[in-house]
Amino acid sequence: MNFKLFLLSIGLLVSSVSAQTKTNLEVVDSLIGLSINKISNSVLDKSNEFALNFNSPEDYKIFNNSIVDKLQKSGFNLSEEKNRSEILNYSIENIAVDYSDMFRDGIFGEYLIQRNINLNGSYFVISSGNLGNVNNYEYTFKDTVALNAVNSLQNIAYSFTSPEIPDEPFFSSLVEPTIAVGTAAIAVYLFFNIRSK
Numbered sequence: 194m195n196f197k198l199f200l201l202s203i204g205l206l207v208s209s210v211s212a213q214t215k216t217n218l219e220v221v222d223s224l225i226g227l228s229i230n231k232i233s234n235s236v237l238d239k240s241n242e243f244a245l246n247f248n249s250p251e252d253y254k255i256f257n258n259s260i261v262d263k264l265q266k267s268g269f270n271l272s273e274e275k276n277r278s279e280i281l282n283y284s285i286e287n288i289a290v291d292y293s294d295m296f297r298d299g300i301f302g303e304y305l306i307q308r309n310i311n312l313n314g315s316y317f318v319i320s321s322g323n324l325g326n327v328n329n330y331e332y333t334f335k336d337t338v339a340l341n342a343v344n345s346l347q348n349i350a351y352s353f354t355s356p357e358i359p360d361e362p363f364f365s366s367l368v369e370p371t372i373a374v375g376t377a378a379i380a381v382y383l384f385f386n387i388r389s390k
Contacts, residue, residue, distance in 0.1 A: 214338055216346045217290050217310060217354035222259050224312040224332040225285070229260065231330055232281070232316055233267035241320075242278035243269050249285040249314070252351055256285070280319040287313050288353045295340065295359050300372065304340035304361065309333065 215223070233239070245264065247257055260283060265271060272278045294307040313331040317324065338346060340358070347355040 214336075214342060214346060216348065217308075218255075218348055218351070220310045220334050221288055221290075221312060221354075222256065224310065224334060225256055225260060226263055227332050228312070228314065228316075228330045229263040229267055231328075232264075232283070233269070235328060236269075236281075236318060239268045240270060242272040242274070243281045243318075244272055244275040244278045246275070246280050246282045247284070248282060252353055253285045253288065255351065279321075281316065282319065283314070283316045285312065285314040287311070290354055290356050292343065292356055292358050295361060305337050306340050306343065306358070307335065308338050308346075309335050 243264075245261060247254075247260060249256075261271060264281075269281070289309075289311040291309045291311075292306045293309065295304055296306075297303070298305050311331070311333045313329070315327050315329045317327045319325065343358060349355055
């Protein structure tokens, strides 16, 4: 009996836990991981020492440690000495976070908003003084988030994670009060109409 109760309580606990939505910075970090995978697949010999040259706007320097970590986990042997190693030039040219298409989840549901995050940049390798081909990358992430959760997904210290939120749609702001007033009017009409008979 106690074992069944234990399993039931664990089952209820697991079913009540919902997935937490990733923040904008976490999504960008996962997109950077995709770009590192592309680099890892294109560079065949990772056993040589590589010096990382990260060229990006100042706001994007927050990802420097994450890029180093992802490169090392992909098998790159990173070094600080640029004169005796191959140089991996990696740049993030643009990170764009955008909110669009606000809508309701049903007639009386909460407002939802579509989140679009785009990452693009380029990379190339300098080996023995020879400049390799410049390779571009671009990755896009789209999902739908609750409007009331948007502030917790942003980081105000980094402006690229905090775009402008669109206004509430005009039509949907009229539907809810119209339904409420219409329902009240019908209820009053039926109350007095049925009562008088």
